[in-house]
Amino acid sequence: MKLKGNILIVDDDDLILLSAQLLLEQHFTTVKKINNPNQITEAFKEHSFDVVLLDMNFRQGETTGAEGLKWLKKIIEISPDTHVILMTAYGEVDIAVEAMKSGAIDFIIKPWQNDKLIITIKNALELSNKEKRVKQLESREKMISSTIDHQFGEMIGSSQAMKDIQKLITKVAPTDADVLILGENGTGKEVAARAIHKNSARANEVFITVDLGTIPESLFESELFGHKKGAFTDAREDRIGRFEAATGGTIFLDEIGNLPANLQTKLLTVLQRRQITKVGSNVPKEIDVRVICATNLNLKKAVEEGKFREDLYYRINTVELHLPSLKDRISDIDELIHHFLKKYERKYHKSVFTLEDAAIQELKKHHWPGNVRELQHAVERAAILAEGSKLTARDFGFLQNKNQEINEFDNYDLENIEAWAIQKAIKKHNGNISHASKELGLSRGAMYRRMEKYNL
Numbered sequence: 032m033k034l035k036g037n038i039l040i041v042d043d044d045d046l047i048l049l050s051a052q053l054l055l056e057q058h059f060t061t062v063k064k065i066n067n068p069n070q071i072t073e074a075f076k077e078h079s080f081d082v083v084l085l086d087m088n089f090r091q092g093e094t095t096g097a098e099g100l101k102w103l104k105k106i107i108e109i110s111p112d113t114h115v116i117l118m119t120a121y122g123e124v125d126i127a128v129e130a131m132k133s134g135a136i137d138f139i140i141k142p143w144q145n146d147k148l149i150i151t152i153k154n155a156l157e158l159s160n161k162e163k164r165v166k167q168l169e170s171r172e173k174m175i176s177s178t179i180d181h182q183f184g185e186m187i188g189s190s191q192a193m194k195d196i197q198k199l200i201t202k203v204a205p206t207d208a209d210v211l212i213l214g215e216n217g218t219g220k221e222v223a224a225r226a227i228h229k230n231s232a233r234a235n236e237v238f239i240t241v242d243l244g245t246i247p248e249s250l251f252e253s254e255l256f257g258h259k260k261g262a263f264t265d266a267r268e269d270r271i272g273r274f275e276a277a278t279g280g281t282i283f284l285d286e287i288g289n290l291p292a293n294l295q296t297k298l299l300t301v302l303q304r305r306q307i308t309k310v311g312s313n314v315p316k317e318i319d320v321r322v323i324c325a326t327n328l329n330l331k332k333a334v335e336e337g338k339f340r341e342d343l344y345y346r347i348n349t350v351e352l353h354l355p356s357l358k359d360r361i362s363d364i365d366e367l368i369h370h371f372l373k374k375y376e377r378k379y380h381k382s383v384f385t386l387e388d389a390a391i392q393e394l395k396k397h398h399w400p401g402n403v404r405e406l407q408h409a410v411e412r413a414a415i416l417a418e419g420s421k422l423t424a425r426d427f428g429f430l431q432n433k434n435q436e437i438n439e440f441d442n443y444d445l446e447n448i449e450a451w452a453i454q455k456a457i458k459k460h461n462g463n464i465s466h467a468s469k470e471l472g473l474s475r476g477a478m479y480r481r482m483e484k485y486n487l
């Protein structure tokens with residue numbers, strides 16, 4: 032089967048051109064030829080070429096290769112992704128070496144051996160395909176990162192507490208220092224971590240999030256540090272871990288407070304040495320990653336109680352950032368509501384919303400155990416369900432029934448019972464969603480989806 036690739040042959044000898052074309056057409060899908068290098072620009076206007084086979088001398092008796100070098104540079108200028116293979120006569124190897132320094136990928140000596148010529152072009156094509164794939168993956172990665180970033184968006188809030196946070200972020204972002212972000216669920220710890228990354232020298236590299244609370248203990252090492260093929264039953268191929276995937280960028284370790292003791296030790300070793308070792312390997316690998324950790328637990332207290340390693344705590348908290356609960360910065364509520372309303376007007380193609388003053392007052396009185404996330408969901412729900420464009424307290428239905436517990440069941444509908452259990456668990460754990468979801472046997476994502484579903 033022919034290999035997919037566009038090849039251009041440039042030589043002033045028509046006989047050489049013809050024999051090369053006849054040979055290459057048996058192996059590659061598109062083969063064009065020109066007998067005058069002055070037609071190169073024109074040829075590239077009509078086609079894009081993956082590989083060019085270029086003669087070094089175009090005038091009778093000429094052996095310096097100067098013309099070939101000139102056209103090599105021209106091709107690289109017109110199409111930097113094209114790979115150029117030079118054809119040179121025996122004894123002109125010095126010229127070929129010079130050409131490779133100028134960007135040619137390989138050279139072939141005339142008269143060529145057919146097999147050698149085919150293999151040289153195949154190698155160039157393979158390299159070209161790999162480079163294209165890498166570029167495609169890089170741009171896909173950029174698109175995915177910017178889509179995720181867009182979901183998190185900018186940090187809203189001009190209360191004094193948020194101004195202080197913004198100031199600290201601006202100061203710490205460019206330093207590469209490890210940062211520990213503390214705050215209740217939904218206070219914007221990931222938003223803050225992304226803001227630090229965006230304002231750092233690593234901004235154009237990846238930002239990888241790892242929710243440590245959701246990785247099963249048995250998979251922890253393989254997820255974070257990768258594994259070699261055959262390291263355990265399911266390891267069918269080599270795999271890189273999240274730390275390696277984050278190379279050059281930032282890794283965000285969420286829920287660090289929930290890490291079991293033996294895994295705390297493993298993580299500490301990695302952070303101290305800045306090296307990872309894949310499961311099934313004994314060769315350590317350097318990692319260049321900025322580490323930002325977050326937790327909703329009181330980590331200092333966890334250290335005092337012997338639940339969290341003191342040395343790990345001091346390793347991750349070069350700078351500590353405390354995000355305030357929403358109830359402690361109620362003055363930001365207006366701004367946040369309007370920010371989210373704008374977002375959901377666009378998302379759900381609604382007309383511009385206004386909000387009744389009384390509704391704002393009610394929203395300001397609410398306790399917001401789920402912080403900004405809860406507010407965001409409340410606004411989204413109201414935006415979806417609202418009949419008109421002026422929102423009232425009634426559009427935020429939970430304000431009316433938030434304190435009514437489901438104590439007795441009108442019916443034994445399983446959804447009814449599930450909503451009741453979730454409410455009870457959240458209350459028992461003082462609003463700590465991680466703990467409540469653990470008790471219920473749900474992942475945090477599943478827990479949030481259900482809270483939204485049941486309007487909790």
Ligand SMILES: Nc1ncnc2c1ncn2[C@@H]1O[C@H](COP(=O)(O)OP(=O)(O)OP(=O)(O)O)[C@@H](O)[C@H]1O
Nearest residue numbers: 183185186187215216217218219220221222403404
């Ligand atoms: N200051 C803010 N400005 C705008 N949006 C915010 C802000 N804080 C939080 N949000 C929004 O609230 C939601 C929750 O934020 P985020 O995931 O960063 O919180 P978190 O503290 O990391 O939560 P958890 O502890 O549950 O992981 C996100 O959708 C985010 O966009």
